[in-house]
Amino acid sequence: MINFSLEGKIALVTGASYGIGFAIATAYAEAGATIVFNDINQTLVDKGIAAYKEKGINAHGYVCDVTDEDAVNKFIAQVTEEVGVLDIL
Structure with a gap:
């Protein structure tokens, strides 16, 4: 049961293709947030997108390796341009 609203918020969850991140x-999506996630390779990202789609999300x-600072900076710039400014990390 969700007791709060994240409507209009953009949430980034790293490594959220499966497991705890997923x-x-x-839960953020069920509270109304737009979900952005990253993972280390395209296969995991594709599996994550399919899993979210199954849930109607x-x-x-x-794809972003969070151990690479330049990659993270490019990733955040791309997300900001394509989805919007992040509200939740």
């Missing part, structure tokens, strides 16, 4: 992102998935 569960957290799903339109998630935005990106």
Whole structure:
């Protein structure tokens, strides 16, 4: 049961293609947030997008290695341009 609203908010959850990250992102989506997630490779991102779609969630998935500072900066710039400014990390 959701007791709060994240309507209009954009949430980024790293590594949310499966597991705990997926569960957290799903809860945010159920509260109304737009979901952005990243993972280390395209296969995981594709699997994540499919899993969110099965739940009726339109998630935005990106490949990004969070150990690479330049990659993270490019990722955030791309997300900001394509989805909007992040509200939740």
